[in-house]
Each structure stands twice: as structure tokens, then as C-alpha cells.
Amino acid sequence: DGGITQSPKYLFRKEGQNVTLSCEQNLNHDAMYWYRQDPGQGLRLIYYSQIVNDFQKGDIAEGYSVSREKKESFPLTVTSAQKNPTAFYLCASTQSPGELFFGEGSRLTVL
């Protein structure tokens, strides 16, 4: 089945460590996104990419980094510079502006 796969589903990190969240899609979509969701809140845009080898900062990019070397992959690295990284992270993709397809999310907890 076509879709978006995020891994790991749960991740624990010690303070000062970088962690990378994986996002893979087989929908052949050009655009991909990373959002962060805190309890009881909406989605906030971290980074998005319209095409391979190109990406733009969203509203809360500080402390995060991404790469888009392949069309189907858009990994997110949460760096030690992110002061409050505990959150639910969602990856999405779309072929044209409009309907976004989301993965099941990765929950990161800083110990």
C-alpha cells in the first residue's frame, strides 16, 4: 500500500544528544513536511521541501535540521540546540498544494 512511514514510533533521548527521525513515502509526491505537535495544541511547521535538494524553514526551524537527497525521504534531525524537544513529530507529503498525507508520527521524549 502507498503511504508514509515514520520511524521510530517512540524515541527517548538524553539531553545534549542529537536524534534523527525517519520519514519515507512511496506516493511519488514532490513535497514533504515536518510538523511538531505539543499536547492539546495544533501542528507547527518545522521545515518543508517542495522538491529534491531544496527545503525551506517553517515557523519553528531553530534547533532542527533536514535533508532531501531523495524524493522519497525527508529525515529530520533534532539537535541539542532544540531546548524543548519533547513532542509528537508528524511527517506529511503532497503532490500539489492541498491534501496532505500524514504518517503515524514519532513521539520523542527527552529524559
Place this chain on the structure above:
Amino acid sequence: SQKIEQNSEALNIQEGKTATLTCNYTNYSPAYLQWYRQDPGRGPVFLLLIRENEKEKRKERLKVTFDTTLKQSLFHITASQPADSATYLCALDTGGFKTIFGAGTRLFVKA
């Protein structure tokens, strides 16, 4: 600044009634607006998209209106069912592929 507002308070309704959720936005001129459903611990699922030149759109028991003068969208679920209980998110395209979300409104449908 650009802002999307949804009712922060949960909406409680009786089964069979119509649920109406509101999405207001400021400082945007979106080409279209989207509604998503999100269940706890899951990624959002796309429901409907309405374009700026459309006043109303329907899909089964769902209806969305879009008033660009009021900068408001209303989302209706008719003949509501307990299975409709979820968080509903409003989203806007702010140009190109950048899509941002409101905080969502939780809906509880009582049997």
C-alpha cells in the same frame, strides 16, 4: 501576524445533532482551506478542501463553507455519531506549498 483561530473549548453534542466548528483567520488571502480529522496519538487525516471561489462543499455528512470576506470557514457534521468524536483541524495554504494549521477543536458526540 498571520493567525488561524479555532474554538479552543471542546464541543459536546448529542448523537444525531449537527456539529458546527469554526475556523477564523487573519492576514491571509488563502487560495484554499482544508479540514482534517485527528484521533489521539495518530496523524491527521484529510477530509475536505474548499477553494477561495467556492462558497460551499459537501461530502457525505460533511459540509464546509468558506467566506473570504469574513475570513471564516464553518465545518458541519450532520447526523453526528459517537464515531465522529475526534479533534478537527483547519489548515491554510499561505503560498506555494507552505501549509499551516489551527490548534484544532475537540468534538465529543454522546450516544
